[in-house]
Amino acid sequence: MEKLFIAEKPSLGRAIAENLPGPKKNGEGYIQAGNDVVTWCFGHILEMPYPEAYNPEWKSWDLKHLPIIPPRWKLEPKRDSKDQLKTIKTLLAQASTVVNAGDPDREGQMLVDEVLEYLGNDRPTKRLLLSATDPATVKRELGRMQPNDRFRGLYQAGLGRARADWLVGMNLSRAITKTLSREHMISIGRVQTPTLALVARRCDLIENFEPRDFFDIEATVHESSRDPADDSTPRLTLAFSPQKDEDRLWDQAEAKSIAKALKNREGALSKMTERKKERPPRLFTLPELQKFASKNLKLSASKTLAVAQELYEKKLTTYPRTECPYLPKEQEADVPDILDAIGQAADESLVNARARLQNPEARPSVFNTAKVEEHHAIIPTRNPLPEGLSDQAVALYKAIAMRYLLMLAPDRVYDETLYTAVWDERTYKAKGQVTVSPGWTTIAGKAANDKALPDLPDGARVTVADAKPRKRTTRPPDYYTEGTLIEDMGSVAKYVQNDKLKAVLKENSGIGTAATQAQTIETLKSRGYITLDRGKLKVSELGRSIAHNLHPLLVNPDLTAKWEMDLKRIADGDMELSEFEGNIHRFLDYILKWAKDRQGEVEIAGEPAKTKGRGPKKGGGKRRKAA
Numbered sequence: 001m002e003k004l005f006i007a008e009k010p011s012l013g014r015a016i017a018e019n020l021p022g023p024k025k026n027g028e029g030y031i032q033a034g035n036d037v038v039t040w041c042f043g044h045i046l047e048m049p050y051p052e053a054y055n056p057e058w059k060s061w062d063l064k065h066l067p068i069i070p071p072r073w074k075l076e077p078k079r080d081s082k083d084q085l086k087t088i089k090t091l092l093a094q095a096s097t098v099v100n101a102g103d104p105d106r107e108g109q110m111l112v113d114e115v116l117e118y119l120g121n122d123r124p125t126k127r128l129l130l131s132a133t134d135p136a137t138v139k140r141e142l143g144r145m146q147p148n149d150r151f152r153g154l155y156q157a158g159l160g161r162a163r164a165d166w167l168v169g170m171n172l173s174r175a176i177t178k179t180l181s182r183e184h185m186i187s188i189g190r191v192q193t194p195t196l197a198l199v200a201r202r203c204d205l206i207e208n209f210e211p212r213d214f215f216d217i218e219a220t221v222h223e224s225s226r227d228p229a230d231d232s233t234p235r236l237t238l239a240f241s242p243q244k245d246e247d248r249l250w251d252q253a254e255a256k257s258i259a260k261a262l263k264n265r266e267g268a269l270s271k272m273t274e275r276k277k278e279r280p281p282r283l284f285t286l287p288e289l290q291k292f293a294s295k296n297l298k299l300s301a302s303k304t305l306a307v308a309q310e311l312y313e314k315k316l317t318t319y320p321r322t323e324c325p326y327l328p329k330e331q332e333a334d335v336p337d338i339l340d341a342i343g344q345a346a347d348e349s350l351v352n353a354r355a356r357l358q359n360p361e362a363r364p365s366v367f368n369t370a371k372v373e374e375h376h377a378i379i380p381t382r383n384p385l386p387e388g389l390s391d392q393a394v395a396l397y398k399a400i401a402m403r404y405l406l407m408l409a410p411d412r413v414y415d416e417t418l419y420t421a422v423w424d425e426r427t428y429k430a431k432g433q434v435t436v437s438p439g440w441t442t443i444a445g446k447a448a449n450d451k452a453l454p455d456l457p458d459g460a461r462v463t464v465a466d467a468k469p470r471k472r473t474t475r476p477p478d479y480y481t482e483g484t485l486i487e488d489m490g491s492v493a494k495y496v497q498n499d500k501l502k503a504v505l506k507e508n509s510g511i512g513t514a515a516t517q518a519q520t521i522e523t524l525k526s527r528g529y530i531t532l533d534r535g536k537l538k539v540s541e542l543g544r545s546i547a548h549n550l551h552p553l554l555v556n557p558d559l560t561a562k563w564e565m566d567l568k569r570i571a572d573g574d575m576e577l578s579e580f581e582g583n584i585h586r587f588l589d590y591i592l593k594w595a596k597d598r599q600g601e602v603e604i605a606g607e608p609a610k611t612k613g614r615g616p617k618k619g620g621g622k623r624r625k626a627a
Helices: 010-018 079-092 106-118 135-142 148-180 192-207 252-262 286-296 301-313 329-343 348-356 391-407 440-444 482-490 499-505 517-526 541-549 557-571 577-598
Strands: 003-007 024-027 030-033 036-040 097-101 125-127 213-223 236-240 266-268 270-278 412-423 426-437 461-473 530-533 536-539
Touching (some): 003 106, 036 079, 125 148, 192 541, 192 557, 286 301, 301 391, 301 517, 348 440, 557 577
Antiparallel strands (some): 024 030, 213 461, 236 426, 266 461, 270 412, 412 426
């Protein structure tokens, strides 16, 4: 055997085998392709065992055993994956070269590398990175495989993530359950607990919100030289509408007084017209796709990921677990073929949208190799949309394909006009816009958001014909949807107080990754900490109590976001895994001491939300699930 390809899952393995030279022959858990063989994992086929695998005494949830830190990390075959692991072991012994064909991200790198390490692989190993599984992409990437050693940092980052999650889950779930909770097993997670806190804080804001009335002033003006009784005299409505609380008018009597004093006042009108461009929406990342699908298709974050994965495995779209909205420059050459595929889709609206795109142009700002890291934006492949897909799959494909079309369309061009006038140090404004060229909005079928204003000259003297206050009321933020929660998980910098960390976070991921955020939400729902109520995420009594009573380091996003940054540094070769693990150990010591000191002072209580499956059990004690 020349090469042994180890794919992340069977569907990816079949896509690789189809594009290798030579006759094909199916085996038990593999495909022979000429002189090469393709086999596969089923996602992670090895798992980190529970604490009792290291020490039988650690099965007991006893504070005296904490912190539980394995002297040497172990992996065990999953029960339903043992036969496949034996197949890989047998094939590995016959191979001259091995190819890691895991998905192109941290987890994909790790789940194949951990198998190779577990089996003691000493063969030369290459890395195949597939962002799509259509034949052209697979054949292209087969021709430029890289040494797997170049991705050692990515593997180490995957190990760091897994070990941090294990250490936090196994130790702190036990510690918090035994010290601060009487009735429930409390699950603590490196990502899930700060995410729970985001939902709890949002619910607190909404439920404790007290609306307040405030007042804008609307002033209708005309040119002083024109007769106000003449119906042909243009009128313009300006508004004093400050956005900051300290500048708003909260007192109705004061607002009425200001409006009354404005009538018949003269002033100078300033006019500024500027030609602007509106770019089309960016190509989809997974978080953006989940936000779109939550709002427009009523799909949960996990369902969106599942459907996107289905489209990827059917070779209709590219790899979905991405946080990058850019494409490598070399993919400019694929544009005609992808457009042709969209034009052949089994969907009339897509075919018509493709027909409206007359002169597609690849934007340098999108086709920017320097901004593409592990994988690129989610886009269609060269394969047209077939018939027979589920409605959800068709809807998601259409959204992805439409974004691709819009990215190749010209900007919308419009003229924006701003009128301003000042009375008593208050600035009154009117803003309007008129489309000059609709650009991408024509492809999207989007109506122009035009607001034409009267044409008055710059510097004109105007008179206030009428003025009146307009009552408005402050509103609380909206409840999270799964899409907006994932958006906040990614833009967590705005909740961070440390300026240095905030600045760095703006350039990096927030809580979790695109591949794990949906699962985090599902975990919180399954444990009864949050619930989905008509599309709105709400916290349960128990979830709120957890968020309110834990140490700030566990619930604030700062720490877990810092850890995500450290994992990226490990992947980039700028930090050792041992240093990261040492930081986790010190953190555990600190929180364990805090929990023991608070025993009897703080109590986590309340009822979990009802779940469709089994929620958290009552009664702390010997629980296997801790992460």
